[in-house]
Amino acid sequence: MRRGIVQVVAGLAVVGLLSGTALAQTQPKPEDIKKHETSPGGQYEPSLDVLQQEKTTTPGTKPGVPTLTKAEFEAAKQIYFQRCAGCHGVLRKGATGKPLTTDITKKLGYDYLKAFITYGSPAGMPNWGTSGDLTEEQIDLMARYLLNEPPQPPEFGMKEMQATWKVLVPVDKRPKKQMNDLDLDNLFSVTLRDSGEVALIDGHSKKIVQVLKTGYAVHISRLSASGRYLYTIGRDAKINLIDLWMDPPQTVAEVKIGIEARSVETSKMKGWEDKYAIAGAYWPPQYVIMEGDTLKPLKIVSTRGMTYDTQEYHPEPRVASIVASHYRPEFVVNVKETGHILMVNYEDIKNLTVTDIEAERFLHDGGFDSTGRYFLVAANARNRVAVVDTKEDKLVALIDTQGIKPHPGRGANIKHPKYGPVWVTSHLGDETISLIGTDPEGHPEYAWKVVETLEGQGGGSLFVKTHPNSTNLWVDTPLNPEAEIASSVAVFDVNNLEAGYEVIPIGEWSGIGEGVRRVVQGEYNKDGTEIWFSVWNAKEQESAIVVVDDKTRKLKYVIRDKRLITPTGKFNVYNTRNDIY
């Protein structure tokens, strides 16, 4: 069953979805690329006329560093932001991808960089050239760009946020009760990645209720505790606040909280429902607390600081996932590069109390155990999961997952016949599915240990999923290089895990013939009786959502609609707001 390390051959869309997780940490050494020989100093050896030319005429240049025109530099900066920054970081310090600072790129040299960008690597670097995503000219440009110092993007403080903040429908102009007749708890918010939209889909009729313009490549949707407000955050750091009580639901406020972002969450503690929203930015490295019903930015906190282990200053510690604690009036803010988990208490914003938990570097996404007390978060490039007790605000454990690059999404909580409540993650880098014991009271001997590993279809998995009313454990593999695996999912019987998995050919069931038909992110309906999968094709191709009956594992419905452009993440209102997974 073992199919080896995932070889990502995906283009822009895939990398965008991954949002910084897919590209590999391993030193790239593709066998079909002859490593460019460099002198010990790693001097760039110019081979292009344009460089020779500009080198002698432009003041401010350094020997061995190619000069870009202003227009070239701007173009390269844009490409870098769109396709490279997610994994390598804005300042190129590296995270899921390797560092690309000029001390390193100059050693690698122009030819090596060009070839590597063109062909990619089996360890996760996409083949931007042979995939056709970048032209030869663009690749030449990027190789030259990488030999120059990275530009530091501008700061984005309160003044900049306030300039982007719009309340489209003031609070007092909004309805006092639900005006539509939707079953809001069974509504799905679906990211339409490349069109910069979300589709709201009725869980019963499977019809699109509304398509709303949002930020680009919405990373997640989150629900206010009451279930009334839906928050989306684009990769461009734009937040939409959508009032689900309106008929039809619509955006009532928006704000941009930075230049690049991934996370948004709302206050869920009793007494604080719907009061605050929080968003985390990749650039600038900071988080922002906002009014929950207007998105008015209230407090910005920088995350720049020291790595938790070597205690050296890092200029770009990006905010990865954020969740809201159920045990305290706190947000759990995961800082990627430095490995800190911040418990941000929102009781008193002017006198903000934060408990800074030393965890592990490269924190990414995670979820709660079934009780909601423990938060488990992947430190992906360290192959670990950190566990935080949100009641005591302490690190409980750091667990080696026994796989390569854990990517749990929010994970899946199953009741294991032997080990009791366990939390599950799959991996980006291999086929391992790891089960971690989460019951220190009832099953102390298994708590915070990998109690069992399963073999899935292969690497390239992004999400596992189950539901309290289900005995199925679903595992996607959208980034697996084999089309058959990428377009299908594996499903295990929780009560008979040793039997292995059944393959469900979701792509085939969709009825779509074209494209890779990557199947991504199972999401349950409210009752846990059906699970929805996105069949995700490129922007110009047809995509779909396939609904599977959970009990029978048979096809129930296919949502095909020309508005369904590049659907990826889906967020059921009830399950999302109650952290059911």
Next chain:
Amino acid sequence: MRRGIVQVVAGLAVVGLLSGTALAQTQPKPEDIKKHETSPGGQYEPSLDVLQQEKTTTPGTKPGVPTLTKAEFEAAKQIYFQRCAGCHGVLRKGATGKPLTTDITKKLGYDYLKAFITYGSPAGMPNWGTSGDLTEEQIDLMARYLLNEPPQPPEFGMKEMQATWKVLVPVDKRPKKQMNDLDLDNLFSVTLRDSGEVALIDGHSKKIVQVLKTGYAVHISRLSASGRYLYTIGRDAKINLIDLWMDPPQTVAEVKIGIEARSVETSKMKGWEDKYAIAGAYWPPQYVIMEGDTLKPLKIVSTRGMTYDTQEYHPEPRVASIVASHYRPEFVVNVKETGHILMVNYEDIKNLTVTDIEAERFLHDGGFDSTGRYFLVAANARNRVAVVDTKEDKLVALIDTQGIKPHPGRGANIKHPKYGPVWVTSHLGDETISLIGTDPEGHPEYAWKVVETLEGQGGGSLFVKTHPNSTNLWVDTPLNPEAEIASSVAVFDVNNLEAGYEVIPIGEWSGIGEGVRRVVQGEYNKDGTEIWFSVWNAKEQESAIVVVDDKTRKLKYVIRDKRLITPTGKFNVYNTRNDIY
């Protein structure tokens, strides 16, 4: 009695003592300097041959910016660090002094900068040229240097700290009891500024017990809660841990926690005595928690972040004063440029909890009220005092002091006949002495208000002082431009404040004839029966300490010793460790 704004004519030594407080915020416009006319763009008009020459031959130059050779740049960097950074900041963003970023310096232009450095300003900029502290060549160099982008000094993380950390006498080799027969509680630790030493002086015999090599220009001495360990921190960020139980007392450990620093403190909460030390750095902007008895660095926390008010990112929020709370296991860390007061809880260093109180920008030094519950800290360039309730970890008040640039040191707590317990600060910028009510229980109508102002001798005051056993309030004026005022102190009768002050001619009493004889920082002995003043002359001149009988206000003793080089701050062991002032 009003003698106007202080005109600082002091040289290096004065600026060093001030440690970032003396230079004025006011836009400098000395009348005897013709403002250099610049075009709207503020282009530099080169008038020196060397600039013209280098401009055309050196790559990497920008039009209008003079080039410095590597050696010149290094020399200028050193001068800037020694004489300018304290007030203007390493990155030249400004604090007590004006910003000197290149957008501003280029508008001012070379000639203006040169003249201004030479002649100073009445608002606080020293006259580096006419005082003879800088040569004409050095001033030319500095004017050119300021037109270039400031270099960012290196980071100083755990690796760098560990490389400087030395335990000279391991804990198990230290005595188990006091080995000398000193009355440690009445020992004084005296900064010998320019020699990079402290002198330990016996409070009874007035003899120097020991002179110990320390960092440069020790800013403060602090005592561990037990009174056994003395910590000093130099402006060069070097900390000495001195074991007072040894015979003679000696340095048992040292560490450097950055490149520039001002503050050190130790854990004082019941159960945590002597356990931790903390130090705050100006550069890099960070604080460090260390083992109390070895100085082993444990945890470094960056203070880079957002200004509390405009919420924009600041790259250099320096750590000013730090005190230890008596109500919680917390350090109170005052962050200057961004105006945050950090309540750093040291119960669990690995899961560090910090309450970040929005206060006021340009926090500097301060002290507790008489109960030890409230901490009052000057936001000097904002003419305010911020009050924090260390029991509740909240900001209680922001008070306009009605003077210019409050500089309390730790302040003075007197029992006012009408207003009850009040805390006193004098001012750098004028002769105002402000009394602030501190008794919300007994005198709620006066709490956190300036209840009375007194007129002192003039501006240029650094420290006020009293003692619970005294009814005198002493006010120094070492930075006053008038020699008579700088070399004397004013003393008020707390029970008859309206009677005004008596002038005590400390400088004259010292018997020293040469020098300005600046009289600085009164410090009481343990019992509060005598007060010691430093008579501070330049390095090559004689200095002294004058001891005054508190009851009679008469001369009691003059300490003259050739080892007493540039004495400034004095720290009585008992009063310092118990926050008595």
